[in-house]
Amino acid sequence: xxxxxKLLVPLAALTLVLxxxxxxxxxxxxxxxxxxxxxxxxxxxAPGPYATAVEVGPITTLYYPRDxxxxxxxxPVIVWGNGTNGIPLVxxxxxxxxxxxxxxxxxxxxxxxxxxxxxxxxxxxxxxxxADPGSIFHDRVDLEHIGASGHSQGGAxxxxxxxxxxxxxxxxxxxGPLANINAVHVPALLLAGEKDSIVxxxxxxxxxxxxxxxxxxxxxxxxxxxxxxVGDPGPFAAPTTAWFRAQLMGDExxxxxxxxxxxxxxxxxxxxxxxxxxxxxxxxxxxTTP
Numbered sequence: 001x002x003x004x005x006k007l008l009v010p011l012a013a014l015t016l017v018l019x020x021x022x023x024x025x026x027x028x029x030x031x032x033x034x035x036x037x038x039x040x041x042x043x044x045x046a047p048g049p050y051a052t053a054v055e056v057g058p059i060t061t062l063y064y065p066r067d068x069x070x071x072x073x074x075x076p077v078i079v080w081g082n083g084t085n086g087i088p089l090v091x092x093x094x095x096x097x098x099x100x101x102x103x104x105x106x107x108x109x110x111x112x113x114x115x116x117x118x119x120x121x122x123x124x125x126x127x128x129x130x131a132d133p134g135s136i137f138h139d140r141v142d143l144e145h146i147g148a149s150g151h152s153q154g155g156a157x158x159x160x161x162x163x164x165x166x167x168x169x170x171x172x173x174x175x176g177p178l179a180n181i182n183a184v185h186v187p188a189l190l191l192a193g194e195k196d197s198i199v200x201x202x203x204x205x206x207x208x209x210x211x212x213x214x215x216x217x218x219x220x221x222x223x224x225x226x227x228x229x230v231g232d233p234g235p236f237a238a239p240t241t242a243w244f245r246a247q248l249m250g251d252e253x254x255x256x257x258x259x260x261x262x263x264x265x266x267x268x269x270x271x272x273x274x275x276x277x278x279x280x281x282x283x284x285x286x287x288t289t290p
Contacts, residue, residue: 042253042264044245045238048100060122061088061107063099064137074142076248078105079122079161081113081154084176091151094233094240101241102249104141113154114178116161123166144168145248149240151229152176152199159207162186169247171240172207173229174199181207187215187281189243189258191236193224194273201274208276215281217258219265220274235271252287260286 050065065075078098082088088095088107095105106122113119123146130141147169148158155175162170162184170184173191176199181188188211192204201220208218221228221235229236242264245254257264258277263286265275 042257043238044101044241044254044257048097048102048241050100050102052096052099054096057109057125059109059118060125061109062126063088063092063095063105063107065099065102065104068104068140069136069138071140073102074140075102075104076142076145076147076244077123077126078103078147078149078244078248079119079158079167080105080107081116081119081148081150081157081161082108082111083150083152083154085111086151086154087111090230091233093231094229094237097233097237098241098244101245103244104137108154108157113150113157114160114176116148116157116164119148119150119157119161120164123164142248147171147244147248149173149244150175152226153178155199159184159188162188169243171243172204173236173240174226175204175207177203177206179207181211182213184211184214187247189217189219189239191239192218192220192274193226193228194220194222195225198226205276208278212278212280215284216278217265217281218274218276219272222269222271222273239265239271250288255288256286259284262286 053064053066055062095107098105106126108118110118126141129135129137132138145168146166148161148167149171150158151173153176155172156179158170158172159179159181167186169187171189174193174196190204190208192201208216228234242254242257245251265272
């Protein structure tokens with residue numbers, strides 16, 4: 001799905017495995033794929049409404065709403081790539097935070113994610129599980145709304161995977177340099193850390209500057225170093241959640257954090273040391289409903 005269409009219509013290798021046990025019944029009518037058009041709160045760093053579960057597989061670790069089998073809606077997908085030598089467990093808090101907000105997170109287990117192969121495999125696996133009547137995910141995964149994210153090498157992988165036509169948006173966190181953003185054709189939020197001495201902010205800005213063919217935003221988190229997102233994601237939790245809620249759920253309150261003349265991240269100088277939006281991002285209104 002292209003960004004233009006969206007404008008018109010909006011993972012130590014042991015982890016506690018919490019799996020939901022419920023039988024998914026066939027829905028009598030098509031399930032909704034997003035929440036209401038606005039959030040009940042603008043505190044996107046706060047825990048979401050869903051209890052969460054984790055399923056560790058050989059290639060992919062899933063973080064998802066625990067009662068997904070009984071959900072009254074389909075849940076959008078985020079595919080995740082780890083930093084070099086990392087595993088999803090390193091980023092567990094962030095990935096569970098997204099799951100608590102209603103996303104199904106497919107985190108590639110590989111510690112070398114740059115090619116994005118395992119991230120794409122996560123989409124393939126969820127496609128199969130969604131179609132399987134015996135799966136708790138049956139008819140509960142919104143495969144029409146998929147985002148890609150990752151940290152460091154995994155951030156570069158998110159850019160690589162952004163060329164996949166199934167991806168609707170990318171959110172690379174302090175991405176390494178081995179990627180070509182010119183192949184991406186969906187909106188991008190590129191995050192840097194002001195104090196990052198591994199992936200310096202100017203390297204992330206280079207991706208932003210090259211992304212003049214898509215709506216692109218650059219956000220530099222004040223005081224953040226390369227490992228701020230590890231463990232407790234701190235300041236990364238709220239903006240990443242808001243971005244995915246805006247892009248994959250059509251959340252208007254979240255959308256206003258990034259678009260329009262008074263965008264939330266544009267005025268929050270306590271959290272951000274630098275925010276930039278290219279001309280295509282500037283042309284996107286804060287609201288899509290009258």
